[in-house]
Each structure stands twice: as structure tokens, then as C-alpha cells.
Amino acid sequence: MNSTDIYRIEAGDFPLLLGRSTHKPEFIYARGTLPPPTSPESDASKTPVGIAMVGTRRPGNNARELCKRLVFSLKGTHAIVISGLAQGIDSLCHEAALEAGIPTIAVLAQGLGTRIEGSRGDLAKRILDAGGALVSQFEPDVVAYKSNFPARNRIIAGLSRATVIVQSKKKGGALLTAEFARKDSRELFAVPGDFDSEVASGANDLLDRGIAKPIFRPESLCTALGLPKSGGISFEELSLAGCNLSDDTKKFFLKVNGFRKTFSELQSESSLDVNQLLTILTELEMAGLAYTEDNFNFHFNGAT
Missing domain, CATH: 3.40.50.450 (Rossmann fold)
Incomplete structure (x- = not known):
């Protein structure tokens, strides 16, 4: 056919x-x-x-x-x-x-x-x-x-x-x-x-x-x-779509992409203070690269 x-x-x-x-x-x-x-x-x-x-x-x-x-x-x-x-x-x-x-x-x-x-x-x-x-x-x-x-x-x-x-x-x-x-x-x-x-x-x-x-x-x-990704769009594609991430946010995301982490885990693994971490998480959520339903567990799956 x-x-x-x-x-x-x-x-x-x-x-x-x-x-x-x-x-x-x-x-x-x-x-x-x-x-x-x-x-x-x-x-x-x-x-x-x-x-x-x-x-x-x-x-x-x-x-x-x-x-x-x-x-x-x-x-x-x-x-x-x-x-x-x-x-x-x-x-x-x-x-x-x-x-x-x-x-x-x-x-x-x-x-x-x-x-x-x-x-x-x-x-x-x-x-x-x-x-x-x-x-x-x-x-x-x-x-x-x-x-x-x-x-x-x-x-x-x-x-x-x-x-x-x-x-x-x-x-x-x-x-x-x-x-x-x-x-x-x-x-x-x-x-x-x-x-x-x-x-x-x-x-x-x-x-x-x-x-x-x-x-x-x-x-x-x-x-x-809530769709799982088998790969992910690139940072270049995000930029073309009007989403420009800071260098610190990109480095942070590359370490956590594909994982679910608690806020405490993110703090201890990144050595960031609370304000820095909140700024990065907000940037990632706005880009659609992270989400949380309870402000405790954060899910990361997106760009590569």
C-alpha cells in the first residue's frame, strides 16, 4: 500500500x-x-x-x-x-x-x-x-x-x-x-x-x-x-527559539539532565547558595527544562 x-x-x-x-x-x-x-x-x-x-x-x-x-x-x-x-x-x-x-x-x-x-x-x-x-x-x-x-x-x-x-x-x-x-x-x-x-x-x-x-x-x-524525552533539543535550538540560558545555568543543567533531585541534593552537589540555586532553577523552569510539583523534587530532562 x-x-x-x-x-x-x-x-x-x-x-x-x-x-x-x-x-x-x-x-x-x-x-x-x-x-x-x-x-x-x-x-x-x-x-x-x-x-x-x-x-x-x-x-x-x-x-x-x-x-x-x-x-x-x-x-x-x-x-x-x-x-x-x-x-x-x-x-x-x-x-x-x-x-x-x-x-x-x-x-x-x-x-x-x-x-x-x-x-x-x-x-x-x-x-x-x-x-x-x-x-x-x-x-x-x-x-x-x-x-x-x-x-x-x-x-x-x-x-x-x-x-x-x-x-x-x-x-x-x-x-x-x-x-x-x-x-x-x-x-x-x-x-x-x-x-x-x-x-x-x-x-x-x-x-x-x-x-x-x-x-x-x-x-x-x-x-x-509529562512526555519523556529520548534525546532533547540542543542549546542552539533553544537559542533560536528565543530562549537564552546563562553559562552557569547551562553548566548546572548538563550535570543534572535526566535526573530527579531534591532541593537539598542540588545544594550539596553544586555548592551553590540558596539564591543562586533558585535563580538557576527558575531559569530552567521558564525554559521548560525542569519542573517540580511540590517545590521539593525537581525533574530535569531536555536540552543536550
């Missing part, structure tokens, strides 16, 4: 978490390569993880950089970026995944045998050429209708362990995807934005109501998701 072939998948063989969704269809169609179903017995350190990244078709000026930094934080994990191939945030996330070498799946609101117009068609081809996949609930000859989009959004959420609302207006398909994720008890995150920004109003509303967890810094997405 090559990437141009359309094949049908029954519910028992749905990829990732779709088979465990309360909104799953009876079957789906696909082109390209899909991961296997995720079972409760799967090894979390080796199992592909679907991460939905969705948003408005008319994003803000910084959207491309924002999407790139979010997606690049997933490098070195088993994440698969899932979105809807729409103009705007969806396409930017697919493009960032291709650039980062991360697998990506596009879920469509039309049959896979119909023409995908313009730049979206070019992007769909690039996804298939890179070993990703296109998915649809609809028969191959069904064209896109407005009424088809909720079904697409259900599948996006159903495939994914977590959904990230990158930028969204107060109403839109991204918020519908968020609602489906919430009903499936999947994790929901949102990127906060300016209080008077229209493209941030949807994400801000989810955060204000306590429905979503915030991603204050794009590089911290991987840490927030």
Missing part, C-alpha cells in the same frame, strides 16, 4: 486513543501511515502519543513563531501532532511538525478522494510524503460541508491524549474540539494571550473558567504534558 491509497479502518483497529473515545465513529478512512491503538498496557516511554494542536483560521502576527516553539518542544518524545489542516493555526502546527521531524496527522471534514484546494493540498502531500497520515470519517467522495466539521473535531480530540488551544476567538471550531476533549476526560491546555486580543479570547476564557491548564511559555509544553 502506498500513501495515495485510501483504506477503511473499523472501530476495533482505530489508531491511538480513538477507540476509547465516547465520540468514536463506526469506522474511518485513512491515507498514509497511522500508529496502532494505544492500550492500557502500553509502555508509556515507547508508545506514540497524540497531541492535538488547534486554533483559529485567522491567527495573530506571532502565530507562526508560537506554533513552532510549541511543536519544537516535543522533539525527542513520541508525540504525534494532530490537527485539522485548516488555514491558520492548524496548518502552522502541521508545518512546524514537518520542520521538526515530528509525525503529524491531519483530520479532514471531507472525503479523502476529493480535491484539497490550494496550499492545503500541498501541505497534505507533504504530510504523506513525510510518513504522516490523512484521516476522515466521511466516504471518499464527500465534499466539505459546514456540518461536517464537528465530526472532524471529535476525531481530533478522540485520537489525542491532550488538546492544546493555541489561539482561538470566543467562538470557533477549536473550542468545540476542547469540549470534546473535556467530555472524553482528556487533558486540555491553552496558551494565554493579551486580555484585549480577539484571537486570545477563547483560550483566555477556558483558562478563566479553570477548564484548561495554562502554557505560559511554549517551551514548557513538553514538561506540562
Whole structure:
């Protein structure tokens, strides 16, 4: 089978978490390569993880950089970026995944045998050429209708362990995807934005109501998701993404990367005073290279 072939998948063989969704269809169609179903017995350190990244078709000026930094934080994990191939945030996330070498799946609101117009068609081809996949609930000859989009959004959420609302207006398909994720008890995150920004109003509303967890810094997405890294991005890549670490912080991180340490252990092993250590830990947390849930144990896994 090559990437141009359309094949049908029954519910028992749905990829990732779709088979465990309360909104799953009876079957789906696909082109390209899909991961296997995720079972409760799967090894979390080796199992592909679907991460939905969705948003408005008319994003803000910084959207491309924002999407790139979010997606690049997933490098070195088993994440698969899932979105809807729409103009705007969806396409930017697919493009960032291709650039980062991360697998990506596009879920469509039309049959896979119909023409995908313009730049979206070019992007769909690039996804298939890179070993990703296109998915649809609809028969191959069904064209896109407005009424088809909720079904697409259900599948996006159903495939994914977590959904990230990158930028969204107060109403839109991204918020519908968020609602489906919430009903499936999947994790929901949102990127906060300016209080008077229209493209941030949807994400801000989810955060204000306590429905979503915030991603204050794009590089911290991987840490927030709790995804183990098999490698890690380089300090050079972090710098290109706008994250510049001090020399002392880099030296400290190279000693603790991949470990979990208590604050006392970090003090005794580094000979740093409390203020110096707190400054370095804050810098690493802001870069998404360290996290703590109790301010006692610190986890380090990231750049190399």
C-alpha cells in the first residue's frame, strides 16, 4: 500500500486513543501511515502519543513563531501532532511538525478522494510524503460541508491524549474540539494571550473558567504534558527559539539532565547558595527544562 491509497479502518483497529473515545465513529478512512491503538498496557516511554494542536483560521502576527516553539518542544518524545489542516493555526502546527521531524496527522471534514484546494493540498502531500497520515470519517467522495466539521473535531480530540488551544476567538471550531476533549476526560491546555486580543479570547476564557491548564511559555509544553524525552533539543535550538540560558545555568543543567533531585541534593552537589540555586532553577523552569510539583523534587530532562 502506498500513501495515495485510501483504506477503511473499523472501530476495533482505530489508531491511538480513538477507540476509547465516547465520540468514536463506526469506522474511518485513512491515507498514509497511522500508529496502532494505544492500550492500557502500553509502555508509556515507547508508545506514540497524540497531541492535538488547534486554533483559529485567522491567527495573530506571532502565530507562526508560537506554533513552532510549541511543536519544537516535543522533539525527542513520541508525540504525534494532530490537527485539522485548516488555514491558520492548524496548518502552522502541521508545518512546524514537518520542520521538526515530528509525525503529524491531519483530520479532514471531507472525503479523502476529493480535491484539497490550494496550499492545503500541498501541505497534505507533504504530510504523506513525510510518513504522516490523512484521516476522515466521511466516504471518499464527500465534499466539505459546514456540518461536517464537528465530526472532524471529535476525531481530533478522540485520537489525542491532550488538546492544546493555541489561539482561538470566543467562538470557533477549536473550542468545540476542547469540549470534546473535556467530555472524553482528556487533558486540555491553552496558551494565554493579551486580555484585549480577539484571537486570545477563547483560550483566555477556558483558562478563566479553570477548564484548561495554562502554557505560559511554549517551551514548557513538553514538561506540562509529562512526555519523556529520548534525546532533547540542543542549546542552539533553544537559542533560536528565543530562549537564552546563562553559562552557569547551562553548566548546572548538563550535570543534572535526566535526573530527579531534591532541593537539598542540588545544594550539596553544586555548592551553590540558596539564591543562586533558585535563580538557576527558575531559569530552567521558564525554559521548560525542569519542573517540580511540590517545590521539593525537581525533574530535569531536555536540552543536550
